[in-house]
Amino acid sequence: MQSVFPLVEPRFKPVLDPEFRPPVLANRAFLAEVDASGKAVPLVIAVERDSGKVSRFETRVFDPKHPRSAANYFYVERLVKMLLWQWGGWKVTVGGPPELARFLQYCYSATGCRAFDAELWGDLVYRQPMTVVRTAPDKAPAATEDPGSAVKLDWTGWRIGFDLGASDRKVAVVKDGKLALKPDGTLILSEEYLWDPKPQTDPNWHYEQVMEILRAAEAKIREVDANARVRGIGGSSAGIYVDGMVRIASLFRGVTPRDTFEREVAPLFKRLEKAWGVPLRLENDGDVTALAGAIALNDGAVLGLAMGSSLAAGYVDEEKRIRGWMNELAFAPVDYNPNGPIDEWSRDRGVGANYFSQQAVGRLIPAAGIDLPGIPADALPQRLKKVQELMAAGDERARKIYQTIGRYFGYTVAHYCDYYKPVRHIEVLGRVMTGEGGRVILSEARDVLAHEFPDVAKSLDFYEPDEREKRHGQAAAAASLPNVD
Numbered sequence: 129m130q131s132v133f134p135l136v137e138p139r140f141k142p143v144l145d146p147e148f149r150p151p152v153l154a155n156r157a158f159l160a161e162v163d164a165s166g167k168a169v170p171l172v173i174a175v176e177r178d179s180g181k182v183s184r185f186e187t188r189v190f191d192p193k194h195p196r197s198a199a200n201y202f203y204v205e206r207l208v209k210m211l212l213w214q215w216g217g218w219k220v221t222v223g224g225p226p227e228l229a230r231f232l233q234y235c236y237s238a239t240g241c242r243a244f245d246a247e248l249w250g251d252l253v254y255r256q257p258m259t260v261v262r263t264a265p266d267k268a269p270a271a272t273e274d275p276g277s278a279v280k281l282d283w284t285g286w287r288i289g290f291d292l293g294a295s296d297r298k299v300a301v302v303k304d305g306k307l308a309l310k311p312d313g314t315l316i317l318s319e320e321y322l323w324d325p326k327p328q329t330d331p332n333w334h335y336e337q338v339m340e341i342l343r344a345a346e347a348k349i350r351e352v353d354a355n356a357r358v359r360g361i362g363g364s365s366a367g368i369y370v371d372g373m374v375r376i377a378s379l380f381r382g383v384t385p386r387d388t389f390e391r392e393v394a395p396l397f398k399r400l401e402k403a404w405g406v407p408l409r410l411e412n413d414g415d416v417t418a419l420a421g422a423i424a425l426n427d428g429a430v431l432g433l434a435m436g437s438s439l440a441a442g443y444v445d446e447e448k449r450i451r452g453w454m455n456e457l458a459f460a461p462v463d464y465n466p467n468g469p470i471d472e473w474s475r476d477r478g479v480g481a482n483y484f485s486q487q488a489v490g491r492l493i494p495a496a497g498i499d500l501p502g503i504p505a506d507a508l509p510q511r512l513k514k515v516q517e518l519m520a521a522g523d524e525r526a527r528k529i530y531q532t533i534g535r536y537f538g539y540t541v542a543h544y545c546d547y548y549k550p551v552r553h554i555e556v557l558g559r560v561m562t563g564e565g566g567r568v569i570l571s572e573a574r575d576v577l578a579h580e581f582p583d584v585a586k587s588l589d590f591y592e593p594d595e596r597e598k599r600h601g602q603a604a605a606a607a608s609l610p611n612v613d
Contacts, residue, residue, distance in 0.1 A: 133202035142532040144495040150539035167191040172223030172268035184271040216454035218254035223268030274452040285359040289607030292365040299341040302607035317348040331392035362609030364416035407610035414442030420601035421555040429552040435560035530568035538576025
C-alpha cells in the first residue's frame with residue numbers, strides 16, 4: 129500500500145523514530161495530486177450516531193478510471209477510521225464511488241481489517257450492526273446539530289460537580305457558576321477521595337461510591353445554607369458514554385458478564401439522577417477538561433489533549449459547546465508508517481496512545497539506549513518517573529524521548545486541525561507533560577508548526593492549565609453541564 133499511496137518523509141524527523149510518517153503530510157500530498165490530475169470526484173462521508181445525529185466530512189478522490197485511483201482505498205480507510213474515533217457512529221454513508229463503499233463494507237465486516245471497530249461502535253456502543261451504505265455525493269445526509277450540547281455558564285443556584293478517575297473521585301460544590309466559598313473565602317468543598325474501581329465486581333459498590341461523594345457535597349452545602357437545594361449535578365468520567373449511559377469504561381471493567389454490565393452498570397448514572405430528583409448530565413472527561421479550559425480562557429475552540437496513561441481528548445467549539453462527539457483520539461491514526469507500533473487493545477498500527485502517553489515513553493526508552501533493569505516493562509508510571517529524573521539531571525537520552533514526542537506532536541496537531549475546525553487553543557496536560565520534558569515537547573511542536581504549517585501556527589496557541597485548575601477546574605466545570613430550568 130505504501131507504493132500505491134506515497135508517504136511523505138517529515139522535514140523534522142523524530143530523533144528516535146526516523147520512519148515516522150505523518151498523516152497530515154501524506155493526506156495533503158494525496159489531495160494535491162488529486163487536484164492536479166483534473167480527474168477529481170467528490171467524496172462525502174456522513175456518520176450517524178445516537179438519536180439520528182449526523183456529522184459530515186467533504187473531500188475528493190481520484191476518478192475510479194484514473195490510473196492513480198488505487199490510492200483512494202488507503203486514503204478512505206484511514207479517513208473513516210479517524211472520523212469514527214473523532215465522532216463515534218454506527219452508520220457510515222459514503223457519497224462517492226461505489227467501489228469505495230464496497231471496500232469499506234468489507235473493512236467493517238466480521239472478517240475485515242476494521243472488525244474490532246465495527247464490533248465496538250456497532251454492537252457495544254450503539255447496539256446496532258455497523259452499517260456502510262453508498263449514495264451519490266449530493267444525496268449524502270446533511271450534518272445535524274445536537275440541541276443538548278449547549279452549556280450555559282451564567283447559571284445561578286447550588287450545583288455539584290464530580291470527576292471520576294482511575295484512582296480518585298473529585299467532587300466540588302459550585303454556586304452561581306463558580307466554586308462556592310465560605311464567608312472566610314475558603315472553598316466549601318473541592319476534594320479528592322481515593323478509590324480503586326477497576327477490580328470491583330459489584331455494580332452497587334460503584335453506585336454507592338459515587339453517591340458517597342454527592343452526599344458529602346450536599347452536607348457541606350447545608351452547613352452553609354440549611355435551606356439550600358441542589359439544582360443540578362454534572363459529572364465527567366473516562367470512557368464512552370451515550371446519552372448518559374455507560375457504554376465502554378475501564379472504571380467498570382470488573383463487572384462481568386456483559387449482560388450484567390448492560391443491566392446494572394449502563395444505567396448507573398440514570399439511577400443516580402432518579403435518586404436525586406434533579407437533572408444530572410455526564411460527559412467524557414476529555415470534553416469536560418476542554419470546557420474547563422474554555423472557562424479559564426474565556427474563549428471557545430479548545431482542543432484538550434491529556435498525555436497520561438493513555439491519550440485523552442476533548443473539544444469545545446467556538447460557542448463553548450460540547451458537540452456530543454466521542455473524541456477517542458487515543459485510537460485514531462497519527463502515523464502511516466506500515467511498521468509502526470500496534471496498539472494492544474484496538475490492534476491497529478500508528479494510533480495516538482502509542483505516541484502521546486506513558487505508553488509512548490515506555491516504547492521509546494529502549495530506542496534511547498536507556499536500561500531500567502529494576503523496573504518491569506509494564507510498570508509505565510515508574511518508568512516515566514525514572515525518565516523524568518534523568519531529564520532533570522540533564523541526561524541527553526531522556527531529552528531525545530521528549531524531542532521525539534514533541535515532533536510527533538507538532539505534525540499531529542496540524543493533522544487534528546484538518547478535522548477539528550476551528551481550533552484556537554490546544555490545551556495540554558497529563559503526567560508526560562510534567563517538568564522540563566513537557567517544555568521540550570512544546571518547544572519541538574512549535575518548531576514543527578512554525579516551519580511546516582505556518583498558517584496553523586499563527587491561528588492557535590498552547591495552553592497549560594495551572595495547578596489550581598488541574599485540581600479544581602474539571603469537577604467545577606462539570607457542574608455547568610446539566611440543563612436546569
